[in-house]
Amino acid sequence: MKLATSYFGNRIPRHVARDMAALRGQGFARVIHTFSENDHAFYAETIGELVKISHEEGLEVLLDPWGVGRIFGGEAFSNWITEDPDLCQRTRSGRPLAGACLNHPGLRERLEQWTLAAAATGADGVFWDEPHWVPRGPRNPQGEPCICPHCRQHAEKLFGRPIDLTAVGAEEIEHLQAESVLALLQHLSDHAAALDLPSSVCLLPRGVLGQPPLSWERVAGMGHIDEFGTDPYWQAFGIEDPVERDRFIDEQAGSACAAARAARIPVMLWIQAFRIPADREGDLLAGARRLLRHAPDTVALWGFEACAHMSALRCERPAQLWTALLELLHSGASR
Numbered sequence: 440m441k442l443a444t445s446y447f448g449n450r451i452p453r454h455v456a457r458d459m460a461a462l463r464g465q466g467f468a469r470v471i472h473t474f475s476e477n478d479h480a481f482y483a484e485t486i487g488e489l490v491k492i493s494h495e496e497g498l499e500v501l502l503d504p505w506g507v508g509r510i511f512g513g514e515a516f517s518n519w520i521t522e523d524p525d526l527c528q529r530t531r532s533g534r535p536l537a538g539a540c541l542n543h544p545g546l547r548e549r550l551e552q553w554t555l556a557a558a559a560t561g562a563d564g565v566f567w568d569e570p571h572w573v574p575r576g577p578r579n580p581q582g583e584p585c586i587c588p589h590c591r592q593h594a595e596k597l598f599g600r601p602i603d604l605t606a607v608g609a610e611e612i613e614h615l616q617a618e619s620v621l622a623l624l625q626h627l628s629d630h631a632a633a634l635d636l637p638s639s640v641c642l643l644p645r646g647v648l649g650q651p652p653l654s655w656e657r658v659a660g661m662g663h664i665d666e667f668g669t670d671p672y673w674q675a676f677g678i679e680d681p682v683e684r685d686r687f688i689d690e691q692a693g694s695a696c697a698a699a700r701a702a703r704i705p706v707m708l709w710i711q712a713f714r715i716p717a718d719r720e721g722d723l724l725a726g727a728r729r730l731l732r733h734a735p736d737t738v739a740l741w742g743f744e745a746c747a748h749m750s751a752l753r754c755e756r757p758a759q760l761w762t763a764l765l766e767l768l769h770s771g772a773s774r
């Protein structure tokens with residue numbers, strides 16, 4: 440079992456070098472560097488330096504489109520949707536949502552350029568993290584779906600007839616949204632493969648954030664998906680009961696492992712190492728032990744040093760929790 444962690448918030452090479460050396464000394468084999476829109480615009484060559492530094496420490500490197508278009512996981516803002524508001528998802532009223540439409544051809548063009556830049560850094564692969572539609576919440580209080588012209592065009596191809604998205608039911612919208620995620624992942628992984636860049640995919644757990652149900656088997660079985668996984672962050676999704684926690688972990692981790700192994704590709708499972716209060720550390724470690732029973736090829740932590748450097752994400756006792764997680768993971772890796 441390989442150990443991995445995400446790494447973000449630092450673009451100063453000499454400091455990154457120190458941290459990569461520490462990770463290697465702690466037994467990590469892989470680092471997932473975030474590559475946001477800001478990085479793409481202003482730090483592309485610097486990211487290449489960070490990749491080289493990581494490689495010099497013997498670490499495998501994946502790049503993550505952190506918050507890109509606000510359709511991938513991450514706290515980074517998106518300038519794409521402010522520069523070009525036409526990219527935004529549109530509700531029945533025509534109101535733009537704070538996230539790009541997954542069916543917009545302009546989004547695909549921008550993501551192709553992002554992938555070209557990722558390949559130029561010398562990274563070992565890309566990490567398509569939590570592709571999603573704008574969920575119900577502050578950015579979308581009513582949980583409204585996108586029904587823009589590009590979604591309508593995709594729906595007409597999907598259903599084989601002219602369609603009015605304002606008149607269809609929730610089931611048809613869910614099907615459209617699910618197929619749109621699959622189509623985008625196929626397009627991106629095909630494009631990355633043409634650049635000799637492997638694709639790792641992490642899907643949100645099933646049933647969270649109002650996302651459409653996806654066929655994990657179809658995603659894992661795509662021709663150019665090289666690794667598959669999920670991030671069953673039970674604490675982030677409000678699961679407190681230990682019985683429900685274990686059921687959630689087993690369902691999500693078990694399904695991800697089954698899909699990956701059916702496709703004969705490795706599986707990567709994630710453990711939450713952000714916003715963990717001190718009185719929930721025991722619960723986190725118990726859940727992590729449960730997750731390890733599924734024997735993922737890679738187990739990953741989000742994020743580096745329990746996010747001690749980022750006040751919005753840091754755990755209450757990051758140093759202690761990081762040490763406890765490493766002890767647990769090394770004991771699990773040795774069995």
